[in-house]
Each structure stands twice: as C-alpha cells, then as structure tokens.
Amino acid sequence: MSDINVLDLFCGTGGFSYGFQRYSKRFKIVGAIDLLSHATDTTKANHPNCVTFTQDIRTLKPSELERSLKGKQIDLIVGGPPCQGFSSLRPFRSSKEDDPRNSLFEQFALFVNYFKPKVFVMENVVGLVTHNKGKTLTVIEDCFRQMGYKFDWRILNTANYGVPQKRERFILIGTRDGGKISFPTPTHSFKGKSIGVKQKERHVLAGTNLPPAVTLDEAIGDLPFIESSMASSEYGEMPLNEYQQEMRKNSNILTMHEAANHSKKMLEIISYSGSNINCIPKNLITSGFSSCYSRLNPNEPATTLTVKFQSPASSKCIHPFQDRALTAREGARIQSFNDTYKFNGSKTNIISMLGNAVPPLLGKAIASSVIEHFEEVMLEEQA
Known part of the structure; x- marks a missing residue:
C-alpha cells in the first residue's frame, strides 16, 4: 500500500496527526502550519x-506551500481551525487562493479546495454545533458541499477511545471519492455523555463488554510524589498498568x-479542596x-484539560492526592501523549499547547476509520 x-x-503540538502516524506508518506528515513558533x-x-x-495562515498562499512540498501530493488534510472567526462566516463562493476573507475556517476550506485531498478531517469544539443557532454549521456544510465533498460529522468523547479524559470534540470527515464515511468504534466503555450523536442532547451508551475507560x-499513578515548586526526573517505580507501559515505552x-x-x-x-468549590471556606475565596x-x-x-490546568483558580486541576495542581507531564498523560514526545x-x-491539543489516541482512532476509506478507493481504482 502506498503512503498517505x-x-x-x-x-499546535502536532498531536492530531501524530495519532494518525501511531495508527499506521503509511501516514506521512509532510506539511504543517501554525502561527506560533513553539507549536x-x-x-x-x-x-x-x-x-x-x-x-x-491568512498570509500563506496554498501555492507557496505546494512549491515547498516539491511535488508531493496531499492525500489527507487535518486540522482544527480556531473558532474565533465563526461569527463572521459567510457562504463560500470563491475558489481563488487569494480570497481576502479572513475567517480561519475559510482558510481551512481554502486549502482543502486548493489541494483537493481524498479525505479531510476537521476537529472543533462541541459548541460549533449550536453556534449562531446552527447557522454556522450550515454555512460550513454548504461550503464543503459546493466543493463536491461528501461528509458527515459526529460528537466523540475521548474517554471512549482510551484517553483518560472526558473531552468531547466535534469531528467532521469529508471524502472526495465517494464511498462510505465511517467513524471509529469505541474501544472503552464510559457511562458519561454520549458519543456519535448529532442531537444537542446527550445519551448514555448502552451496556457493552468493552473495558472501562x-x-x-x-494514567498518572506511577509518577513520583512532588510538592509545590518541586520537580523529579526519575520515575521511581515500574509501570503499574497497560496505559502506563504504553506511555513510558522507550522512555x-x-x-x-x-x-x-x-x-x-x-x-x-x-488543603481544603474537594469535589467542588463549596469545600473551600468562604473567608479564603470571594468568587469562582x-x-x-x-x-x-x-x-x-x-x-476536560484546559490551558489553565496549573491554575486552581481557573480550572479543576488539583491532583487527587497531592496538594498542588497538575504538572505538565500529568497533563500530557491525560492528553495521551507518550512520555517520549x-x-x-x-x-x-507547553501548558497552553497541551490544553489546546487533540489527544493523539483520538487521532489514532479516527485514523482507523479514514484508512478504511483509502483502502476502499484503492481497490476500486485497481478493479
């Protein structure tokens, strides 16, 4: 089979595409764009x-990127355009690469329209579904439909795919060559919010024989005890389960x-913290x-991990047994990044990148569905 x-x-961190590569070495990450140098x-x-x-990305023409790829064809585009520009979205009418509109989604669409990959995967926040009373999503769907893509979307909960985190994401998959669009089958059971439904409401999954989330x-129980302002560069003990073994592989x-x-x-x-803010004496905090x-x-x-996961005043991020916020390593484990990443x-x-990242294990799960489409199209071409 040829490379994809x-x-x-x-x-961002490259975690989304890294997940694809973790599923199969056929996925070759040939190009990446981000505003931030640390990303x-x-x-x-x-x-x-x-x-x-x-x-x-608004200052980069697709043709510039194409020249830098030196003849490599783009088979798959992945990405999560920041949602700040959604409020100004307008119907997509232009195929010109120098279209002056500045919505970041429109730039994503511009690159898809220029390179015409066999498949694209767009990731975003769940709120996109109801943004502007659903009108934003309608514009996005119309845009991809005008480009000739068949597409579908779902809301996926990362806990159902081996990620130790209750993080819901909007995933839209588009294909240019027809064929069935499938979404990954859950690998873990989780009695939380639904996955794979289009309705705003959430439904608990029926009982399954899958292993628990x-x-x-x-995820983090093997990491050594440290107090506020302390650090450790030694593991101290062996991995205690399969997840830890996978995360620590070659590290x-x-x-x-x-x-x-x-x-x-x-x-x-x-020291007073518990399951919610009500555990804190009122004389210590004024709001939150x-x-x-x-x-x-x-x-x-x-x-859900946020970009403030080292700030207890801004998010739920206090270690379950230790009197401190999570470390960056613990955040990376929660997001399913291997310790060698x-x-x-x-x-x-790094804290900000981790809070914004797409968990690699979610990318890996989506890759399992996407590769089926590539194989199906390849068989049809050979027939």
Missing part, C-alpha cells in the same frame, strides 16, 4: 521530515514533572466557578 501524505493545519518547533521535533510554516489514577528519563510554585494562600486553599479550586477524581477519566517552548507555552 498528510497536511496538518493549525497544527511548529514541537511539530518539527516529532515529525523531522515535515515542512513547517510559522505564520498566520482509563481513569486518572491509571528512561522523566521530563516535565515540575509542580507549580503555589503561594502560601493557594496552598491553604488547596463551581469547578475551581477542586480536586480531580482519581477513579474516573479526568475532566518532544515539547518545545517555555513552561507556559
């Missing part, structure tokens, strides 16, 4: 043969396991969302 060349738009540096460090562009403790040195330097007042607040200053439950997948940038940059 992948272009990663808004690549493209991280992608390049893990995909050394990838051509990266560190710039606003990976819990937070199963001998522990990295990014450094605790935030909490203030004396924050440490006092954390119900999930702020809260401990994570070790016996279930973590709540290289991250570039400052500590703040």
Whole structure:
C-alpha cells in the first residue's frame, strides 16, 4: 500500500496527526502550519521530515506551500481551525487562493479546495454545533458541499477511545471519492455523555463488554510524589498498568514533572479542596466557578484539560492526592501523549499547547476509520 501524505493545519503540538502516524506508518506528515513558533518547533521535533510554516495562515498562499512540498501530493488534510472567526462566516463562493476573507475556517476550506485531498478531517469544539443557532454549521456544510465533498460529522468523547479524559470534540470527515464515511468504534466503555450523536442532547451508551475507560489514577499513578515548586526526573517505580507501559515505552528519563510554585494562600486553599468549590471556606475565596479550586477524581477519566490546568483558580486541576495542581507531564498523560514526545517552548507555552491539543489516541482512532476509506478507493481504482 502506498503512503498517505498528510497536511496538518493549525497544527499546535502536532498531536492530531501524530495519532494518525501511531495508527499506521503509511501516514506521512509532510506539511504543517501554525502561527506560533513553539507549536511548529514541537511539530518539527516529532515529525523531522515535515515542512513547517510559522505564520498566520491568512498570509500563506496554498501555492507557496505546494512549491515547498516539491511535488508531493496531499492525500489527507487535518486540522482544527480556531473558532474565533465563526461569527463572521459567510457562504463560500470563491475558489481563488487569494480570497481576502479572513475567517480561519475559510482558510481551512481554502486549502482543502486548493489541494483537493481524498479525505479531510476537521476537529472543533462541541459548541460549533449550536453556534449562531446552527447557522454556522450550515454555512460550513454548504461550503464543503459546493466543493463536491461528501461528509458527515459526529460528537466523540475521548474517554471512549482510551484517553483518560472526558473531552468531547466535534469531528467532521469529508471524502472526495465517494464511498462510505465511517467513524471509529469505541474501544472503552464510559457511562458519561454520549458519543456519535448529532442531537444537542446527550445519551448514555448502552451496556457493552468493552473495558472501562482509563481513569486518572491509571494514567498518572506511577509518577513520583512532588510538592509545590518541586520537580523529579526519575520515575521511581515500574509501570503499574497497560496505559502506563504504553506511555513510558522507550522512555528512561522523566521530563516535565515540575509542580507549580503555589503561594502560601493557594496552598491553604488547596488543603481544603474537594469535589467542588463549596469545600473551600468562604473567608479564603470571594468568587469562582463551581469547578475551581477542586480536586480531580482519581477513579474516573479526568475532566476536560484546559490551558489553565496549573491554575486552581481557573480550572479543576488539583491532583487527587497531592496538594498542588497538575504538572505538565500529568497533563500530557491525560492528553495521551507518550512520555517520549518532544515539547518545545517555555513552561507556559507547553501548558497552553497541551490544553489546546487533540489527544493523539483520538487521532489514532479516527485514523482507523479514514484508512478504511483509502483502502476502499484503492481497490476500486485497481478493479
């Protein structure tokens, strides 16, 4: 079987496309674009043969990228255009690569329209479904329909695919060559919000014989105890389960396991923390969302990781057993990044990238569906 060349738009950590490569070495990450240098540096460090562009995608013409690929055909485009531009979306009418409209989604569409890959996968927040009373999604669907793509979308919960996190994502898959569009079958059971439904409502999945979702403790329980402002570069003990074994494969040195330097007042607040903000004495805090200053439950997948997962005042991110917020390594484990995955940038940059990342195991699951389409099309071409 031939290689499948992948272009990663808004690549961030490169985790989405990394998941495709974890499923099959046939997926070759040949190009990536991101506005932030620490993002493209991280992608390049893990995909050394990838051509990266560190710039606003609105300033990059598809033809420039095409020249840099030196004749390589783009078979698959993946990406999650930031949702800030959705409020200004308009019907897609132009096929010109220098179209002046500045919506980031429209730039994603522009690259799809230019390269005409056999398949594209667009990832985004669940709120896209109801944004502007559903009108935004209608414009997006009309756009891809005018390009001649067949497509479908689902809301997937990462906990159903081996990720130790209850993170729901909107996934739209489009194909140019017809054929069935399929979405990955869950590998883990999770009695939480639904997966694979288009309705705004959520439905609990029926009982299955699948293994239970990976819990937070199963994901990070082997990492050494550290206090606020401390760090550790040694594992200390052997992996305790299959998930930890997979995450630690080929890794001998522990990295990014450094605790935030909490203030004396924050440490006092954390000492009272429980399942929600109501556990904190009123004299210590004045306001906050119900999930702020809260401990994570070790016996279930973590709540959705955010870009503030080292700030208890901003998110539910306190370690279940230790008086501190999560470390970057624990965040990477929750997002299903192997311990050998290289991250570039400052500590703040890395925390932000992890909070925005698409879990590689979700990418891997989607790759299992996408590759079926490529194989089906290839068989039809050979017939």
